[in-house]
Amino acid sequence: MLKIENLHAEVEGKEILKGLTLEVGRGEIHAIMGPNGSGKSTLANVLMGHPRYEVTEGSVTFEGEDVLELEPDERAKLGMFLAFQYPSEVPGVSVANFLRTAVNSVREQEVPPMEMYKLLQEKMRLMDMDPSFAERYLNEGFSGGEKKRNEILQLLVLQPKLAILDETDSGLDIDALQVVARGVNQMRGPEFSAVVITHYQRILRYIEPDFVHVMLDGRIVTSGGKELAEELESKGYDWVRQEFGAGTQS
């Protein structure tokens, strides 16, 4: 479904991704872990098409389409969903309006207002959100947890084929982490894949990944099942650096 091959990318002339290769199949949940500065957020930014990041080598395809040639909205139309650590505030645009516009821009046919209303109510109930939340302006004055909840609400409403979730859980309480997990677990199924980038292991207690990858210095240096996350928890990233760091054989 998603195929990343030998991806090299730089920001302001500095190479951050240095030959990253990853394949995500249909229905699979992948976690990417790695020490600070290893390039996890850079990967998410490159996948969403952030203009500041320049891909210098390699390829990214989604269901056979060359993603790197596409604008962010075209990527979304294909069924990719990219959630971000720092969603922007959009005063004057309510959550409900934003979601309606987002859904209509990725679907072939416009969703009738009543159907949209019901869809939103259903998903908000699922996330234990107060209905009045839909009338608030997007991200304006939202707490960290509310931003997260709103991001996952988008995921549930848009129903993408693949979600890339860049989860820095710093500053988020345990409830917010569970919200993300609940959203991903809700979506889980043969038609939904996810790449969950985690800056801390905690979230993997709630989302059980099929595969875990460890990133170091712009590459994936080792992959395994969920037991790899447990191994990292006990051995720490120094172990990864010693085993797979520069100058060692991988």
Ligand SMILES: Nc1ncnc2c1ncn2[C@@H]1O[C@H](COP(=O)(O)OP(=O)(O)OP(=O)(O)O)[C@@H](O)[C@H]1O
């Ligand atoms: N806009 C930028 N300008 C300069 N350097 C950047 C920029 N964005 C990222 N970097 C550098 O790229 C490297 C990788 O950063 P990135 O945020 O991708 O790492 P990360 O694995 O997500 O880290 P963390 O776990 O600390 O969030 C870091 O050394 C960072 O300073």
